[in-house]
Amino acid sequence: MSRPQYPFSRLLTLGLLTLSLAACSTLGPHDPVRINLVGLEPLPAQGLEMRFAVKLRVQNPNDRAIDYNGVALDLQVNDQPLASGVSDQSGQVPRFGESVLSVPVSISALSVFRQAWGMAGNPPRQNLPYVLRGKLSNGWWGTERFSDTGVLSLPQPAPAP
Template identity: 35%
Template sequence: MLAACSQIPFGIQEPQVKVTGLELLPAQGMEQRIAVHLGITNPNGRDLSVRGISYNIGIENIDVLSGVSSQVPTLKAYEETPVTVEVSANLLSIARLVQHFSQRAVSDRVSYNFDAKLDFSQWLPSMRVSEQGEIKLQY
């Protein structure tokens, strides 16, 4: 039992996640799917095996896109791993976002946030990661 406990990794640093691109996928009925391209950097000296990921994307602090995936590759040590996940649009949140923009003047930038929970193996606790930024709108 003591040998098994010695295998529990301590001092694991949180991976960094950045959104590298968005891509509209063909609509399926009333549902619009979007591919989100991510770069997940593992700052640790060991590979991290990911069982799954759940994620939300918000615009102007309104969560509008969400999804889950169990198709995440192993995060190689000291590398950035490209990951593509699909999200679906929350129609009620999109209506709130339209209302938000109709009540305020749209600036040349909108803020976004990306929040994800990475679920690792049974010996490593889940980690939450997030990224915030602005998207410049081009007219």
């Protein structure tokens, strides 16, 4: 008659419990990443769409670095979708540090038409509200979602001589 393997199963259970607690401790509470839109630079157009490089300042207020290996974002202006973009760039935002990322976005002719239609009949505005949403990806547990709101200031026309 064989003896049950209770000591082995208890050791296995204790080991798995210890590993799971150690894994959970790395997922502890942390402050959200702060991401701000800091610039738009024109890129060469393709077909009927315009292209821009969206500059994002990523601030990490935590005591551990954030590694990322992909960025995705959507930009709304005047409560209308305007641009979206993705990038497979990778990098690291240092602990208590910041980095500036550049993400190429596309603006379709339809988005431009929607924006123009939304402004038709309204007095021209110099300041347009925007909402930026996206994520810094780093696998299943490392994705950092972000959102930023603000006002885009259009350049002032040059004064007439």
